[in-house]
Amino acid sequence: MRDSERAVSIQNLTKYYGKFQALDNISFEIRRGDFFAFLGPNGAGKTTTINVITGLSNFQQGCVKVFGYNTTSEYIQTRRLVGLCAQEFNFDPFLTIHQLLVYQAGYFGILPQEASRRTDELLDRFQLIDKRNVKHRALSSGMKKRLLICRALIHDPEILILDEPTAGCDLELKFLIWDYLTQLNNEGKTIFLTTHYMEEAERLCKTIGIINHGRIVRIGNKQDVLKDKSLEAVFLEVTGLE
Amino acid sequence: MITNPIGVMALSKREIIRFLSVASQTVFPPLVISLLFMYIFGVAIGERIDFSVAGLSYLGFIVPGLMAMHLISASYENTSSSLFIARWHNHIQEVLLSPLSYFEMVLGLLAGGVARGVVVCAGVYLVSLPLAPAAILHPFLLLYFILTVSVIFACAGMMGALWAEDFGMLGVWNIYVIMPLILLGGVFHPLSLLPKIVRHISQFNPMYYFINGIRYSMTGVSDASIAVCALTALLMAVGFFFFTVYLFRIGYKLRT
Numbered sequence: 001m002r003d004s005e006r007a008v009s010i011q012n013l014t015k016y017y018g019k020f021q022a023l024d025n026i027s028f029e030i031r032r033g034d035f036f037a038f039l040g041p042n043g044a045g046k047t048t049t050i051n052v053i054t055g056l057s058n059f060q061q062g063c064v065k066v067f068g069y070n071t072t073s074e075y076i077q078t079r080r081l082v083g084l085c086a087q088e089f090n091f092d093p094f095l096t097i098h099q100l101l102v103y104q105a106g107y108f109g110i111l112p113q114e115a116s117r118r119t120d121e122l123l124d125r126f127q128l129i130d131k132r133n134v135k136h137r138a139l140s141s142g143m144k145k146r147l148l149i150c151r152a153l154i155h156d157p158e159i160l161i162l163d164e165p166t167a168g169c170d171l172e173l174k175f176l177i178w179d180y181l182t183q184l185n186n187e188g189k190t191i192f193l194t195t196h197y198m199e200e201a202e203r204l205c206k207t208i209g210i211i212n213h214g215r216i217v218r219i220g221n222k223q224d225v226l227k228d229k230s231l232e233a234v235f236l237e238v239t240g241l242e
Numbered sequence: 243m244i245t246n247p248i249g250v251m252a253l254s255k256r257e258i259i260r261f262l263s264v265a266s267q268t269v270f271p272p273l274v275i276s277l278l279f280m281y282i283f284g285v286a287i288g289e290r291i292d293f294s295v296a297g298l299s300y301l302g303f304i305v306p307g308l309m310a311m312h313l314i315s316a317s318y319e320n321t322s323s324s325l326f327i328a329r330w331h332n333h334i335q336e337v338l339l340s341p342l343s344y345f346e347m348v349l350g351l352l353a354g355g356v357a358r359g360v361v362v363c364a365g366v367y368l369v370s371l372p373l374a375p376a377a378i379l380h381p382f383l384l385l386y387f388i389l390t391v392s393v394i395f396a397c398a399g400m401m402g403a404l405w406a407e408d409f410g411m412l413g414v415w416n417i418y419v420i421m422p423l424i425l426l427g428g429v430f431h432p433l434s435l436l437p438k439i440v441r442h443i444s445q446f447n448p449m450y451y452f453i454n455g456i457r458y459s460m461t462g463v464s465d466a467s468i469a470v471c472a473l474t475a476l477l478m479a480v481g482f483f484f485f486t487v488y489l490f491r492i493g494y495k496l497r498t
Binding site: 088095 | 246249328333
């Protein structure tokens with residue numbers, strides 16, 4: 001890694017969809033090993049920011065780096081370091097979940113035998129091992145959520161980006177995911193999480209950023225952001241939803 | 243240029259297994275259709291046609307044409323459907339998030355189209371043997387044409403898949419452009435049988451050079467200069483490949 005301290009560095013990022021400005025000159029950094037919550041109302045720019053970091057979106061202005069590598073000109077290096085757990089269940093419908101993860105590992109240069117071992121390990125960890133030979137359509141939505149996380153982790157990324165990972169999950173699954181994310185973070189992985197659940201962000205994260213209308217309206221470590229208020233109160237205050 | 247060979251192999255394998263796992267839809271239909279064409283046009287009708295002008299039996303003439311026709315359509319259909327479905331379901335993100343370079347992504351996706359084209363083309367030749375047993379006169383030249391032509395149309399399939407917004411648009415190029423050009427390019431007739439003006443127009447049809455290249459490799463008979471056929475195929479294969487890589491690089495309909 002070129003910059004082992006800064007997991008993500010965004011400077012003056014501006015992004016338009018046609019004439020609509022989705023991100024307005026935003027800048028922030030995420031330290032290595034941080035557990036960062038990125039909050040904002042629907043349409044505020046959370047997913048767009050994630051897509052820019054992962055290379056799924058182009059942007060008009062600014063500079064985005066992952067561990068010191070530029071996501072545009074050094075995308076091969078940055079993609080090795082990032083795992084994305086997207087919102088939607090975008091799996092290849094023709095593959096079993098085991099094949100799906102083995103191929104995904106293959107794209108990251110992992111040999112089939114090792115890919116199969118990692119796949120079984122993750123499927124076991126997320127209680128999907130008995131479903132290894134079924135296609136994703138046969139899974140419940142909670143299982144698909146877990147599969148999304150497995151796919152994001154298959155290449156053992158340095159930073160895990162999760163876009164509303166617990167949306168629609170029951171309590172049991174929510175706790176399973178929270179435990180695993182905390183464990184990963186304790187092992188040194190950087191976590192970038194978007195969520196609409198304030199208690200989730202408050203419980204898990206060390207640093208909080210809030211975006212509204214494409215602008216960062218509050219960012220800092222949890223204590224500085226909250227002071228003596230609840231996260232919900234801060235969120236409503238800075239987004240003007242009070 | 244390839245820094246992630248395991249990644250390219252994984253993507254290639256996925257693309258090849260995809261069409262092999264549904265061989266009843268991807269491999270066998272062109273073989274059945276070719277057999278029917280050979281029987282109806284080559285045997286039932288062809289034996290009544292004086293075809294000495296071409297220096298071959300009519301059946302011997304259409305077999306390389308049918309091989310070329312199915313090589314082109316199989317290569318095109320494989321990549322166009324695979325990439326379009328990946329865009330439709332958005333599982334193209336699996337590839338876009340990976341550390342494959344854009345060159346490697348295209349190479350991996352291309353493998354399925356080329357492999358399906360080669361399998362179908364070889365299959366058409368094999369089913370022709372009971373009706374028109376013939377040795378291949380220039381096997382290495384045939385391999386050259388099969389590979390270059392399948393690369394061209396596998397890349398064209400990817401371009402079509404990126405351009406299309408729905409399943410209707412996906413079929414437009416194949417139905418209204420590629421198939422008419424193939425049929426007018428000399429699958430069933432030599433150019434010399436056409437009126438002079440149509441003959442001149444046909445020389446602007448690239449399919450004419452691909453079909454003649456394959457026919458020459460098989461039989462030693464061609465309407466066109468074999469050097470022109472080989473050069474046309476090579477230039478188009480290189481051009482189409484790098485244009486497809488360019489589309490991936492700029493994220494044309496792949497990135498928002």
